[in-house]
Amino acid sequence: MLKADVAVIGAGAAGLSLAHRLSGEVPGALTPSVVLVDAPPGPLRPGPRTWCFWESGRGRFDAAVRSQWHRLRVRPPSGPAVDADITPLRYKMIRSDDFESLVSRDLRDSPNVRRLEAAVDAVEEVPAGAHVLMTAAGGRSRTLAARWVFDSRPLGSLPAARTTLLQHFHGWFVRTARPAFDPGTAELMDFRTPQPASGLSFGYILPTGPHEALVEYTEFSPHVLTADGYETALRHYTADVLHLGDVEILATETGVIPMTDAPVPRRVGSSVFRIGAAGGATRPSTGYTFAGLQRQTRAVAAALRQGRRPVPPAAHSVRARTMDAVLLRALATGRVDGPDLFCRLFTRVPAPRLLRFLDGRTNLFEDLAVGRHAPAGPMLRSAAELPGLPRRAT
Numbered sequence: 230m231l232k233a234d235v236a237v238i239g240a241g242a243a244g245l246s247l248a249h250r251l252s253g254e255v256p257g258a259l260t261p262s263v264v265l266v267d268a269p270p271g272p273l274r275p276g277p278r279t280w281c282f283w284e285s286g287r288g289r290f291d292a293a294v295r296s297q298w299h300r301l302r303v304r305p306p307s308g309p310a311v312d313a314d315i316t317p318l319r320y321k322m323i324r325s326d327d328f329e330s331l332v333s334r335d336l337r338d339s340p341n342v343r344r345l346e347a348a349v350d351a352v353e354e355v356p357a358g359a360h361v362l363m364t365a366a367g368g369r370s371r372t373l374a375a376r377w378v379f380d381s382r383p384l385g386s387l388p389a390a391r392t393t394l395l396q397h398f399h400g401w402f403v404r405t406a407r408p409a410f411d412p413g414t415a416e417l418m419d420f421r422t423p424q425p426a427s428g429l430s431f432g433y434i435l436p437t438g439p440h441e442a443l444v445e446y447t448e449f450s451p452h453v454l455t456a457d458g459y460e461t462a463l464r465h466y467t468a469d470v471l472h473l474g475d476v477e478i479l480a481t482e483t484g485v486i487p488m489t490d491a492p493v494p495r496r497v498g499s500s501v502f503r504i505g506a507a508g509g510a511t512r513p514s515t516g517y518t519f520a521g522l523q524r525q526t527r528a529v530a531a532a533l534r535q536g537r538r539p540v541p542p543a544a545h546s547v548r549a550r551t552m553d554a555v556l557l558r559a560l561a562t563g564r565v566d567g568p569d570l571f572c573r574l575f576t577r578v579p580a581p582r583l584l585r586f587l588d589g590r591t592n593l594f595e596d597l598a599v600g601r602h603a604p605a606g607p608m609l610r611s612a613a614e615l616p617g618l619p620r621r622a623t
Contacts, residue, residue: 269348412438486511574602
């Protein structure tokens with residue numbers, strides 16, 4: 230039987246971040262032994278993906294940042310675009326392969342972190358800890374005994390919610406024959422896409438050079454599209470809206486992010502916790518997760534180093550989650566025009582403040598200042614009906 234102080238299940242953004250924060254010795258702090266359990270190659274291991282977030286100054290994982298921008302652009306369905314300088318913030322893009330390479334390089338030299346490739350079958354509570362039951366290569370069963378277990382695997386199903394939308398997208402990494410992109414500006418929301426019957430859609434462009442960019446078609450809606458549906462929408466956006474001409478598709482990515490007001494439990498046993506998207510790190514109103522999971526893993530690592538009970542904190546405040554529940558309800562019922570709302574916010578609210586608001590880093594006064602630019606009637610009606618709505622499983 231393997232033994233460790235800490236077991237981290239899953240080597241995605243959350244699992245790798247926590248292992249990275251626990252690696253090595255810190256003067257005056259505890260150095261827990263850590264086993265990071267990564268799924269074997271196959272359906273349990275996610276494909277390459279992109280994570281974006283904003284922060285000021287240098288960050289812990291800047292060596293893995295593929296590109297960053299200090300200007301954002303939002304385009305309404307018609308009319309002039311809204312350009313915003315987000316200084317002192319930077320909008321940063323990390324590719325999962327680059328993140329994995331950076332963290333793996335550091336973990337290889339760590340005296341207290343060990344990596345293990347196995348499929349986790351179950352986690353069982355035992356006195357003063359838990360056992361992680363696994364199947365390793367060749368079908369061999371193994372057991373890892375740990376004082377604390379942090380599980381970052383995706384949830385099999387979502388907890389019951391009053392409102393659930395899906396943020397689903399399909400993107401191409403493209404190279405164009407002619408210069409087609411502004412490398413200094415990320416196009417956050419381009420609403421010149423056909424809007425679905427329920428929810429909203431937009432284009433999303435992260436340029437890495439005049440000829441190269443990640444171009445995505447994204448929807449906030451109740452249901453995903455077929456593979457052909459995404460291809461059709463993206464071809465329309467690149468050809469008929471952006472007029473890119475001939476493009477070479479270098480790689481693709483597809484994803485689905487639940488946007489839900491369901492309470493996601495972070496503690497599932499006396500010694501077992503969830504982190505990352507599985508632990509509520511995703512901001513319900515935006516789908517951004519990377520910044521939230523960094524707050525979680527930083528707090529967990531600090532608690533373990535100090536010998537405290539390492540309960541992952543909520544990545545977003547009660548006030549932020551309440552506002553998100555109201556917005557999701559307003560969008561899901563069609564009471565607010567999504568493109569109009571987001572364009573209005575970016576037009577009327579200073580961009581750095583709006584990004585801090587979207588990250589849950591504003592105070593009550595700033596929240597009220599942002600909220601006054603939303604349509605009051607639909608928002609108040611949505612807020613009033615929430616307490617009486619049943620929570621249903623998704």
